[in-house]
Amino acid sequence: MLKANYSFERQVKTFTHAEVIVIGGGPAGTAAAISAARCGKKVLLLEKSAQLGGMGTLGNVSVFMPVGNVTGIYREIIQEMLEENLLPEHNHSIAPQYSPFLLRHYLNEKMKKEQVQVCFHCEFIGTIQEGSRIRAVIVSTREGLKAFEGERFIDCTGDARVAIDAGVPYHTGREEDGLTQPMTLMFTMQNTGKTVTPVLPEGCYDYENEADLPQGRRLYWEQHNDGTLLVNMSRVKANGAIMEDVNYAEMEALKQVFSIAYYLQKTGFETYALAHIAAQTGVRETNQINGRYTLTEQDVVDGVQFADVVAQTNYEIDIHSPNAEKTTDERKVSGYDIPYRCMVPEAFDNLLVAGRPISATHVAMSSMRMQATCYALGQAAGVAVAISLDDSSPLNDISINKLHNILERQGVKFIGK
Numbered sequence: 001m002l003k004a005n006y007s008f009e010r011q012v013k014t015f016t017h018a019e020v021i022v023i024g025g026g027p028a029g030t031a032a033a034i035s036a037a038r039c040g041k042k043v044l045l046l047e048k049s050a051q052l053g054g055m056g057t058l059g060n061v062s063v064f065m066p067v068g069n070v071t072g073i074y075r076e077i078i079q080e081m082l083e084e085n086l087l088p089e090h091n092h093s094i095a096p097q098y099s100p101f102l103l104r105h106y107l108n109e110k111m112k113k114e115q116v117q118v119c120f121h122c123e124f125i126g127t128i129q130e131g132s133r134i135r136a137v138i139v140s141t142r143e144g145l146k147a148f149e150g151e152r153f154i155d156c157t158g159d160a161r162v163a164i165d166a167g168v169p170y171h172t173g174r175e176e177d178g179l180t181q182p183m184t185l186m187f188t189m190q191n192t193g194k195t196v197t198p199v200l201p202e203g204c205y206d207y208e209n210e211a212d213l214p215q216g217r218r219l220y221w222e223q224h225n226d227g228t229l230l231v232n233m234s235r236v237k238a239n240g241a242i243m244e245d246v247n248y249a250e251m252e253a254l255k256q257v258f259s260i261a262y263y264l265q266k267t268g269f270e271t272y273a274l275a276h277i278a279a280q281t282g283v284r285e286t287n288q289i290n291g292r293y294t295l296t297e298q299d300v301v302d303g304v305q306f307a308d309v310v311a312q313t314n315y316e317i318d319i320h321s322p323n324a325e326k327t328t329d330e331r332k333v334s335g336y337d338i339p340y341r342c343m344v345p346e347a348f349d350n351l352l353v354a355g356r357p358i359s360a361t362h363v364a365m366s367s368m369r370m371q372a373t374c375y376a377l378g379q380a381a382g383v384a385v386a387i388s389l390d391d392s393s394p395l396n397d398i399s400i401n402k403l404h405n406i407l408e409r410q411g412v413k414f415i416g417k
Helices: 027-038 072-081 100-114 161-166 243-266 297-302 362-368 371-391 400-409
Strands: 014-023 043-046 117-119 123-130 133-141 144-155 170-172 187-191 220-223 228-231 272-277 287-289 309-313 317-320 328-331 336-339 351-353
Touching: 014 027, 014 133, 014 371, 027 043, 027 072, 027 100, 027 144, 027 371, 043 144, 072 100, 072 371, 123 161, 133 161, 144 161, 144 371, 161 287, 161 351, 187 243, 228 243, 243 272, 297 317, 297 336, 297 362, 309 362, 309 371, 317 362, 336 371, 351 371, 371 400
Parallel strands: 014 043, 014 144, 043 117, 144 351
Antiparallel strands: 123 133, 133 144, 170 287, 187 228, 187 272, 220 228, 309 336, 317 328
16 A cells, blocks of 8 residues: 655764855856855855756757857856857857867866865755754765755755755746746757768657657757757657656657657758767756746846846747647847846745746746856856855845945956946
């Protein structure tokens, strides 16, 4: 007979203590760790996989979409790794492609230079709380469960896992039904210079024309200098924070990848061979915290400016059909601010949330979720926790003037400010 639930209790040894603990090593997490370390703080970065970079490396989403303000740590990455793409002005949109393998190595070296301690294969399990503060996080490691104590915590898990476990209110997907944007498995093909024999594995789909494709369209980026084709054409209806959905998505998306590659090899890419499939299916949307301010569609459309701005973007509203229909809601925007308050949960003095799970509506999130914007949010979060430590103040009451001044010293420029 199935028992409804179990109580699980044990003593967990403390592994270490740090002033700042960042959970999640994607764009937001890496930038948060760097910026806090540059403020002189002891920083520990916990990453559940073997690599930093989030979807940019694990998911092979190896193109930085244009966000309209190339600034801060994101600009550093372009300058140090992709200098040929950098323009002198911050407010020029660029969309550079990159090698996910080189980015993985670059971020490893960056953490060494910034003296950030990185712990790989460390997956968040739960929080230890004392009143309005988090005292420690429990983490599954290669040595079993360990406790990591900290003074300030930044949730960069992408799904708001730390915040939700701590009891922070949240919402999921679009308001009317909770459906999230679909998942996509990215892959690359390589021009071999000679005709290849298309192969369609058993159980896959034989797409006959463009309308049959999962998105009903072709969507890819070509690198003419080395013959690489980066393909973003699969589409699976799934919530990346629900176990059963993910189990389905990982198998379904892989079937679609082989099917799409087969279709492309018959329709214009006869010399291209399947070269690399991402290690995991990419996630666009899961959970959003309910923070001190919720970014709305109207804010995005109206180009609202905020006194506590921490990131700026003019990336379009970009909603892949949550029903996995062959439609995408794409609407240009002129540019808007994201306020600090979107990262601040109501109930905790020492917790911030950075990256795509900030407090935002379904439509607003579809615009702010890009990697470059997440780097900006993470950088601001790292500086904010450093100010909070220096001033012994709760994170909901830091000086925004100090935040802006330190961000400026770290190379951040806000357009129109």
